[in-house]
Amino acid sequence: METAVYTLAERCQRLIAQRENGMLRPRICIALAGIPGAGKTTLAHKLADFMNGLEPDKGIRSHYKTVVVGMDGFHLYRSQLDGEGTRRRGATFTFDAAGVVELAEQLKVSTYRNLPDIKCPSFDHAVKDPVPDGIMIARHANIVILEGLYLLLKDEPWQRISTLMDETWLVQFDVDTARQRLASRHVEAGICSTLQEGLERADDNDIPNGMYLLENSVQPTVCIDAETWSVRAEDDETMSDV
Known part of the structure; x- marks a missing residue:
């Protein structure tokens, strides 16, 4: 993964430099998507940690401030879901799609005009619900990575998101390998008691969503x-x- 992090970091630096040489405010916004279990969340945070830790003595600019916003914060609350919604949580209809689009619109405006800090929801895995204003995108943040499953969809209203981003990135991963990874994750999280139950859960929801x-x-x-x-x-x- 480190190889990809370094390559993507170089790309981010070039994009920022291009903006600084022009009239636009030097902030870039990236949508990062991939099937469940592909590693997109880990990649996003590793890239952010790398960019935020760059040292000037390495000959690289050190003023990068990168923020990751996960789409998980836009899950509908469990209290808003019926039986089918609870069973299929993670499907498109169990997200506040309009809320994600609204955030993308705010981010687009912020690339050419100074805005106050932007607050958006995070997700508490312990209670399995969003946390309002759990993430702060500071006005001086110059790289924002919006990460989640459906950010590159063609469907309305999701398709609006890709048109508002500076770039769209897709993590590609073998579906069968992702299935095994998801099953193990469900067992480790206590959602399922056996690996077989984890596989069934992945087959019932995660994999169809990814496909x-x-x-x-x-x-x-x-x-x-x-x-x-x-x-x-x-x-x-x-x-x-590379």
């Missing part, structure tokens, strides 16, 4: 292979497989 993304997403700016951690971008030959 829906793959079959109904826009073409991303960047593709990241989560098995080799190679990075490909159609618009930049220097971003070919």
